[in-house]
Amino acid sequence: MNAENKKYILAIDQGTTGSRAFIFNSQGQIVASxxxxxxxxxxxxxxxxxxxxxxxxSCVSVIKQAIAKSxxxxxxxxxxxxxxxxxxxxxxxxxxxxxxxxxxxxxxRRTADMCESPKYKKGESVIRQKTGLVLDAYFSGTKIKWFLxxxxxxxxxxxxxxxxxxxxxxxxxxxxxxxxxxxxxxTNASRTLIFNIQKLEWDKELLKLFDIxxxxxxxxxxxxxxxxxxxxGVAGLIAGIPIAAVMGDQQAALYGQGCYTPGTIKNTYxxxxxxxxxxxxxxxxxxxxxxxxxxxxxxxxxxxxxxxxIFIAGAVVQWLRDQLKCIKTSADSERAVRGIKxxxxxxxxxxxxxxxxxxxxxxxxxxxxxxxxGANVQHIIRAALESIAYxxxxxxxxxxxxLGQKIKALRVDGGACRNNFLLQFQADIxxxxxxxxxxxDSTAQGAAHLAGVTMGLWRGQNDLSKLHKQDKIFxxxxxxxxxxxxxxxxxxxxxxxQT
Numbered sequence: 001m002n003a004e005n006k007k008y009i010l011a012i013d014q015g016t017t018g019s020r021a022f023i024f025n026s027q028g029q030i031v032a033s034x035x036x037x038x039x040x041x042x043x044x045x046x047x048x049x050x051x052x053x054x055x056x057x058s059c060v061s062v063i064k065q066a067i068a069k070s071x072x073x074x075x076x077x078x079x080x081x082x083x084x085x086x087x088x089x090x091x092x093x094x095x096x097x098x099x100x101x102x103x104x105x106x107x108x109r110r111t112a113d114m115c116e117s118p119k120y121k122k123g124e125s126v127i128r129q130k131t132g133l134v135l136d137a138y139f140s141g142t143k144i145k146w147f148l149x150x151x152x153x154x155x156x157x158x159x160x161x162x163x164x165x166x167x168x169x170x171x172x173x174x175x176x177x178x179x180x181x182x183x184x185x186x187t188n189a190s191r192t193l194i195f196n197i198q199k200l201e202w203d204k205e206l207l208k209l210f211d212i213x214x215x216x217x218x219x220x221x222x223x224x225x226x227x228x229x230x231x232x233g234v235a236g237l238i239a240g241i242p243i244a245a246v247m248g249d250q251q252a253a254l255y256g257q258g259c260y261t262p263g264t265i266k267n268t269y270x271x272x273x274x275x276x277x278x279x280x281x282x283x284x285x286x287x288x289x290x291x292x293x294x295x296x297x298x299x300x301x302x303x304x305x306x307x308x309x310i311f312i313a314g315a316v317v318q319w320l321r322d323q324l325k326c327i328k329t330s331a332d333s334e335r336a337v338r339g340i341k342x343x344x345x346x347x348x349x350x351x352x353x354x355x356x357x358x359x360x361x362x363x364x365x366x367x368x369x370x371x372x373x374g375a376n377v378q379h380i381i382r383a384a385l386e387s388i389a390y391x392x393x394x395x396x397x398x399x400x401x402x403l404g405q406k407i408k409a410l411r412v413d414g415g416a417c418r419n420n421f422l423l424q425f426q427a428d429i430x431x432x433x434x435x436x437x438x439x440x441d442s443t444a445q446g447a448a449h450l451a452g453v454t455m456g457l458w459r460g461q462n463d464l465s466k467l468h469k470q471d472k473i474f475x476x477x478x479x480x481x482x483x484x485x486x487x488x489x490x491x492x493x494x495x496x497x498q499t
Contacts, residue, residue, distance in 0.1 A: 224300010
């Protein structure tokens, strides 16, 4: 085995319900992986919490498992790449490295009333201009303020520099380096409500608005840079392994799909959907409900992106399985719709928790419309699958218009992209080519690829493009009149679900 083949990348993919570790070789292939779930805490209605220590323990476990499965030694690991659930907020003691309280998860709605208060509503346009985000409990800023306002003595300790704030990436960097490095990257910082995406720095005016002391904030770095080095004996690793890439999960998926240049776009089909469009050096503010955010070029330098979040995608298939019990497994949904040509006029709007982009209507509710005596369970299943594609179209059309140039292809990843019916219908309703890669773990792949670029294992786009293998390309075949008729029916159904 030559020296190059002895160089491996460890990618840590820390998600909302579990942690994964992957070992990638110098050809960009996954050698081994491991996964472990951790507990979700729901102390009150609408509240969601994680124990940051439990997250760390799960990461240590999967790192050790992945290394053992790969049959390599920690000494063969060239670098570490981290990707993570975004916005989830951790506060810990600088001296003890112990969390002060449970982390507030991105899904948590405890600060929704804060966001609706006149004080913050008044600053909404400034927040939008500086951060590219909407004022919402989804993001980290109001969560930090909640901690400072509700834990006795915490604000004073924070002002004294005794407390650290971080999103999950910062927490993992802190733990891996033995408490030596308090840092984050631009993609995670851009999701906090207190980071100026024009200047790429923490914003003094927003810190004042949310009454957050600068002393608790991590240092912000480019996504592709050296964040620190592993401390001796941490997570079964050797000392001195560089942490060479950090990106929030959706930006990592964008990178992992090879979307380094303006006009390239990916969609992740998970429980919900996240569509992200690279806009390059051009910061575009959406006029129709999409977010502006920071992503990474092929060298790990900041570029801009637009993002649309869809709350319910794969979750509608889970609902068919668990609540309606008309399928036994998610894969059954594709088999169930074989042999039927359409939904027989049925539309399914899966607004179980309201509607995300571009509607942002939390009061909308799920609806199945167009039912007749001729409709059956197959039509409902097909309508549920089509609803995922229609929601993607709602966001895609806005991105296409606001970018001002043709989008040639949509790259896809995530569990639901295994469904061939869904992707063919998606290609048809978008009138756009859909590219599915062989590796659908794009978040981990993005973190690994960028870590390799930072370390010089790969030189950037030219090298990385050779590592991307396509599984299948879906070409649109639907006629324009049928596409327009179906889309018009969907928009009518969405309108009904919002009344």
